[in-house]
Amino acid sequence: xxxxxxxxxxxxxxxxxxxxxxxxxxxxxxxxxxxxxxxxxxxxxxxxxxxxxxxxxxxxxxxxxxxxxxxxxxxxxxxxxxxxxxxxxxxxxxxxxxxxxxxxxxxxxxxxxxxxxxxxxxxxxxxxxxxxxxxxxxxxxxxxxxxxxxxxxxxxxxxxxxxxxxxxxxxxxxxxxxxxxxxxxxxxxxxxxxxxxxxxxxxxxxxxxxxxxxxxxxxxxxxxxxxxxxxxxxxxxxxxxxxxxxxxxxxxxxxxxxxxxxxxxxxxxxxxxxxxxxx
Amino acid sequence: xxxxxxxxxxxxxxxxxxxxxxxxxxxxxxxxxxxxxxxxxxxxxxxxxxxxxxxxxxxxxxxxxxxxxxxxxxxxxxxxxxxxxxxxxxxxxxxxxxxxxxxxxxxxxxxxxxxxxxxxxxxxxxxxxxxxxxxxxxxxxxxxxxxxxxxxxxxxxxxxxxxxxxxxxxxxxxxxxxxxxxxxxxxxxxxxxxxxxxxxxxxxxxxxxxxxxxxxxxxxxxxxxxxxxxxxxxxxxxxxxxxxxxxxxxxxxxxxxxxxxxxxxxxxxxxxx
Numbered sequence: 001x002x003x004x005x006x007x008x009x010x011x012x013x014x015x016x017x018x019x020x021x022x023x024x025x026x027x028x029x030x031x032x033x034x035x036x037x038x039x040x041x042x043x044x045x046x047x048x049x050x051x052x053x054x055x056x057x058x059x060x061x062x063x064x065x066x067x068x069x070x071x072x073x074x075x076x077x078x079x080x081x082x083x084x085x086x087x088x089x090x091x092x093x094x095x096x097x098x099x100x101x102x103x104x105x106x107x108x109x110x111x112x113x114x115x116x117x118x119x120x121x122x123x124x125x126x127x128x129x130x131x132x133x134x135x136x137x138x139x140x141x142x143x144x145x146x147x148x149x150x151x152x153x154x155x156x157x158x159x160x161x162x163x164x165x166x167x168x169x170x171x172x173x174x175x176x177x178x179x180x181x182x183x184x185x186x187x188x189x190x191x192x193x194x195x196x197x198x199x200x201x202x203x204x205x206x207x208x209x210x211x212x213x214x215x216x217x218x219x220x221x222x223x224x225x226x227x228x229x230x231x232x233x234x235x236x237x238x239x240x241x242x243x244x245x246x247x248x249x250x251x252x253x254x255x256x257x258x259x260x261x262x263x264x265x266x267x268x269x270x271x272x273x274x275x276x277x278x279x
Numbered sequence: 280x281x282x283x284x285x286x287x288x289x290x291x292x293x294x295x296x297x298x299x300x301x302x303x304x305x306x307x308x309x310x311x312x313x314x315x316x317x318x319x320x321x322x323x324x325x326x327x328x329x330x331x332x333x334x335x336x337x338x339x340x341x342x343x344x345x346x347x348x349x350x351x352x353x354x355x356x357x358x359x360x361x362x363x364x365x366x367x368x369x370x371x372x373x374x375x376x377x378x379x380x381x382x383x384x385x386x387x388x389x390x391x392x393x394x395x396x397x398x399x400x401x402x403x404x405x406x407x408x409x410x411x412x413x414x415x416x417x418x419x420x421x422x423x424x425x426x427x428x429x430x431x432x433x434x435x436x437x438x439x440x441x442x443x444x445x446x447x448x449x450x451x452x453x454x455x456x457x458x459x460x461x462x463x464x465x466x467x468x469x470x471x472x473x474x475x476x477x478x479x480x481x482x483x484x485x486x487x488x489x490x491x492x493x494x495x496x497x498x499x500x501x502x503x504x505x506x507x508x509x510x511x512x513x514x515x516x517x518x519x520x521x522x523x524x525x526x527x528x529x530x531x532x533x534x535x536x537x538x539x540x541x542x543x544x545x546x547x548x549x550x551x552x
Contacts, residue, residue: 027456034463042470046319049476050326050344052337057326064325186302193313203321 010112014120018094022124029131032086036132037139040078043202044071044144065204067233071144075136076228077201080221082132083167084195087125088188091171094121096184118176118263122168133160148232155231155238159224159245166220166248169255176263200225220251285386289394293368294401307406311352312413319348319475320418339477339502340509345420349411350505354436354498355474356403361440362465364399365392366447370457388540389533392448396441426505432521436497439525445532449539473498479511493524
């Protein structure tokens with residue numbers, strides 16, 4: 001068996017392990033049904049309080065957000081929020097979990113490529129992610145009676161699929177970076193909070209100061225959220241947002257290279273200091 | 280007297296224990312800021328016309344967006360104190376294996392809850408001072424002296440939340456998946472109390488539940504006094520209902536806690552989770 005084929009087998013084995021572990025803790029899926037439905041619904045009600053159904057207020061919101069449909073605007077933002085949550089708490093903390101369980105050293109002594117433990121757990125995020133999107137859509141339909149046109153939903157799905165590599169790479173970069181920290185939960189909260197504030201998840205990016213708007217352009221989730229709102233709210237097509245998709249894929253490549261470099265650096269450092277088992 | 284000393288000793292232990300985790304202490308201020316206050320402020324500001332929250336004025340009778348968010352957050356913090364600071368801390372003792380020795384001390388078990396509530400109130404006060412300071416300096420929060428007229432309502436809400444903390448502690452002692460329960464129940468309790476939006480916007484089926492919560496009236500009285508917002512009902516009637524619900528929730532919470540403890544003793548499940 002060639003080296004590449006062996007590594008691919010190891011990659012799928014790592015992915016299968018993650019999925020098996022998720023199956024063993026079915027109560028975790030309750031959260032993936034509850035939060036994607038209730039959290040955005042509460043923000044839509046906040047939007048109603050802030051707008052007061054005042055036409056002037058809704059026009060002001062539309063000018064800043066590109067649409068006066070507050071419900072879809074919020075639900076799309078929260079789809080990204082839940083995706084980021086699943087990513088950071090799942091794939092993002094996978095290496096750290098291995099470290100806590102004392103299995104990271106065992107993984108390191110296998111002949112598989114280091115890219116396997118770095119990128120394999122990301123597959124485990126795909127299932128919660130799909131469940132989250134389904135809950136989102138269902139809640140939008142049940143609570144607010146809105147279901148976007150099927151053609152727009154299909155185009156949104158294409159944008160999500162094309163966005164997966166970028167989010168995957170963010171998860172891998174985070175997973176490699178947090179190996180350095182003793183306590184990972186506050187770091188997850190901090191990074192997720194940064195994305196919430198910078199990427200236009202609950203409010204339009206236009207509300208941010210100029211420097212923050214420029215920083216937001218360096219983050220893939222900003223483009224993905226805006227493109228999803230474009231196809232679902234503004235009648236744009238995938239072709240219209242092709243430029244953004246190219247940027248997202250480029251950011252994915254840069255982030256993945258950075259993740260490999262950080263992981264490589266930490267591994268070399270670990271060999272010298274023997275810190276793999278210490279945290 | 281001995282029980283009061285024990286309650287303060289427990290509070291001191293809780294304060295000391297939590298203060299050892301500096302990042303966790305900082306996150307009591309930073310987490311509400313970036314998870315709720317700043318996003319809610321920018322979301323609300325997106326509806327502003329010529330810098331004025333005209334939509335909020337239509338809904339509530341005040342265009343003070345920052346005040347609306349902060350005073351809702353104040354009672355939201357109080358609710359979080361009962362759920363996480365008291366009820367979930369019992370679960371943490373279970374996880375660390377120290378609940379059994381604590382249970383064997385001659386202190387009344389009800390005092391364990393009171394001590395935790397006192398410790399949580401300390402961190403609640405610190406975090407609210409820091410959050411309000413941020414609000415005044417960065418988001419232009421305006422504080423009116425009239426807000427102190429709502430102090431009796433806030434005190435009533437604190438007492439009511441201690442009663443609810445007893446009730447929650449009883450549930451946490453009996454269930455195994457406490458994290459999901461506390462997390463979701465805390466969120467729903469806050470939303471149904473009107474921390475983020477007026478309860479009149481809730482679907483009709485949920486409004487009776489909202490009107491059965493003491494915190495709904497505490498938030499409304501606080502907003503009426505501090506922001507001059509339109510009240511849900513006559514404030515005198517709201518005070519009356521709030522006092523009534525406080526008087527009910529405290530003994531109800533104690534009763535549920537006592538029943539949970541009895542069930543736990545009978546089934547021998549103190550160390551099981």
